[in-house]
Every structure is written in structure tokens, then in C-alpha cells.
Amino acid sequence: MVTPTQPAPTDGAEHLLTPGEVASLFRVDPKTVTRWASAGRIGSIRTPGGHRRFRESEVRNMLASLTSEALPQTTR
Numbered sequence: 001m002v003t004p005t006q007p008a009p010t011d012g013a014e015h016l017l018t019p020g021e022v023a024s025l026f027r028v029d030p031k032t033v034t035r036w037a038s039a040g041r042i043g044s045i046r047t048p049g050g051h052r053r054f055r056e057s058e059v060r061n062m063l064a065s066l067t068s069e070a071l072p073q074t075t076r
Helices: 019-026 030-039 056-070
Strands: 052-055
Touching: 019 030, 019 052, 019 056, 030 052, 052 056
Parallel strands: none
Antiparallel strands: none
């Protein structure tokens, strides 16, 4: 289970995830997530301290698209 590092946004701001939280969702190493961001596969923003953060909505959309691609296609 992913534990958010920030309280839920109340002002309409986007919830941000750490590389570790994203890695947990995709079941990969956090360094893989950082490589994806460097390669442009997933968008990231930098905190004033230089750490990467990822928009939860973008991460969930990416996860959903990868999951749907992996599902077998049904024929009617």
C-alpha cells in the first residue's frame, strides 16, 4: 500500500507522489522511475530542494493504460 507523504489537497492542488511511491505502484525500483522521468516517459516536477515529484493523476493514467494493454483482448 502506498502511504502519501502529504495530506490530501483541499485547495484543488494536485497530489504529488515521491519516486518511491510511484515505484511501489509499478513494482519497480525508485531509480527506474527516475530514469523514466529523465527519458521523458513520465512527467515530473522538482521541489525547491531538487527532489522529483510526480502528479498522481498522470501516474494513475499511465498505470491504467499499461494495465489495459496487458489485458487479453476479448472478441465478440
